Amino acid sequence: MMFGSNTLGNGWVLPADDAAITAAAESLHGGQIVALPTETVYGLAADAHNPDAVARIYAAKGRPDFNPLIVHVPDQRSAEQVAIFNGMADQLAQAFWPGALTLVLPLRENAPVSRAVTAGLPTIAIRCPAHPVMQAVLAKSGLRLAAPSANKSGGVSPTRASHVSAGLGSAVPLILDGGACSAGLESTIVAVREDGWQILRPGPVTAHDIETVLGVAPLIARTGKIEAPGQLASHYAPSKPVRLNADTAEAHEWLIGFAGTDGNDNLSPSGNLAQAAANLFDALHKADASDARAIAVAPVPDTGIGAAINDRLARAAVR
Numbered sequence: 001m002m003f004g005s006n007t008l009g010n011g012w013v014l015p016a017d018d019a020a021i022t023a024a025a026e027s028l029h030g031g032q033i034v035a036l037p038t039e040t041v042y043g044l045a046a047d048a049h050n051p052d053a054v055a056r057i058y059a060a061k062g063r064p065d066f067n068p069l070i071v072h073v074p075d076q077r078s079a080e081q082v083a084i085f086n087g088m089a090d091q092l093a094q095a096f097w098p099g100a101l102t103l104v105l106p107l108r109e110n111a112p113v114s115r116a117v118t119a120g121l122p123t124i125a126i127r128c129p130a131h132p133v134m135q136a137v138l139a140k141s142g143l144r145l146a147a148p149s150a151n152k153s154g155g156v157s158p159t160r161a162s163h164v165s166a167g168l169g170s171a172v173p174l175i176l177d178g179g180a181c182s183a184g185l186e187s188t189i190v191a192v193r194e195d196g197w198q199i200l201r202p203g204p205v206t207a208h209d210i211e212t213v214l215g216v217a218p219l220i221a222r223t224g225k226i227e228a229p230g231q232l233a234s235h236y237a238p239s240k241p242v243r244l245n246a247d248t249a250e251a252h253e254w255l256i257g258f259a260g261t262d263g264n265d266n267l268s269p270s271g272n273l274a275q276a277a278a279n280l281f282d283a284l285h286k287a288d289a290s291d292a293r294a295i296a297v298a299p300v301p302d303t304g305i306g307a308a309i310n311d312r313l314a315r316a317a318v319r
């Protein structure tokens with residue numbers, strides 16, 4: 001199959017028009033992987049039911065195979081065929097889907113999902129994304145799509161098609177370019193249990209948003225055990241050292257500014273946290289590609305989505 005011109009030097013990068021969406025759906029049916037935008041970050045998608053296709057995701061990312069994947073669905077009905085929803089899960093899906101929320105729920109017995117997707121866990125992470133390109137590919141293919149962020153394991157997530165082609169290159173045969181992601185941070189992951197809920201990864205939907213819908217506080221974080229490898233201390237890391245809460249740059253540093261603290265870049269000159277979230281990963285990719293030996297980042301307030309920004313920055317700073 002021909003996928004048009006190779007615009008960025010590696011990988012097939014196509015504007016996400018109808019022809020490209022059809023080509024993507026065909027590729028996915030054929031067991032291939034496709035990179036495509038969601039409103040959070042770009043994902044690397046494969047048919048969640050096809051073990052060979054799922055294995056291609058792990059191979060392209062260099063991902064340890066204990067790390068399970070999020071399954072993307074067109075709607076809650078499709079999700080209910082693979083996951084068991086209790087009342088809270090139902091309320092959260094009603095309130096936040098389609099959108100930047102992933103639910104970790106009990107896996108349905110004999111669910112049509114490859115075991116490699118859940119890495120053998122009794123639960124499954126499931127998300128109904130809002131991005132029109134992802135929704136179009138879900139509709140056209142009729143598949144449930146396993147999709148982690150489309151970056152090398154442990155690296156900075158991609159928020160533009162060019163980040164995907166630069167990071168994964170020819171390991172991805174087709175990349176749909178849908179422009180920059182509007183949220184810019186990975187989805188909030190919430191585990192819903194019989195006795196309550198718990199955030200496993202902070203994201204665009206805040207704990208406050210969730211508590212407002214459910215009317216109950218989260219369970220106390222369980223100690224020690226890592227449930228989402230996004231919780232590993234070092235993750236989302238650029239190749240260079242990262243120093244946080246910097247007001248000025250040292251000579252060898254690239255400073256990512258925020259609000260009144262200007263640098264080589266500024267996440268949001270006006271101090272808008274949603275804008276800072278949308279720009280964060282692009283800023284880290286740019287800093288990594290610069291001549292500077294190290295990266296410094298200005299302080300970002302911890303309120304609202306600032307908590308998710310600081311979560312990613314803290315992990316980016318651990319080497």
Ligand code: TXA
Pocket residue numbers: 038040041042043044067068069070102104118121123124125127147148149150185186187188189200227228229230231
């Ligand atoms: O915004 C997003 O969530 C993006 C887009 C593409 O949807 N995806 C994403 O996927 O960030 P990934 O694979 O990079 O991160 C998924 C996280 C991992 O930390 C994984 O460990 C966790 O979800 N996860 C998956 N299944 C889980 C499960 N059953 N229980 C706990 N954590 C799970």
Ligand code: MG
Pocket residue numbers: 148149157
């Ligand atoms: Mg990731």
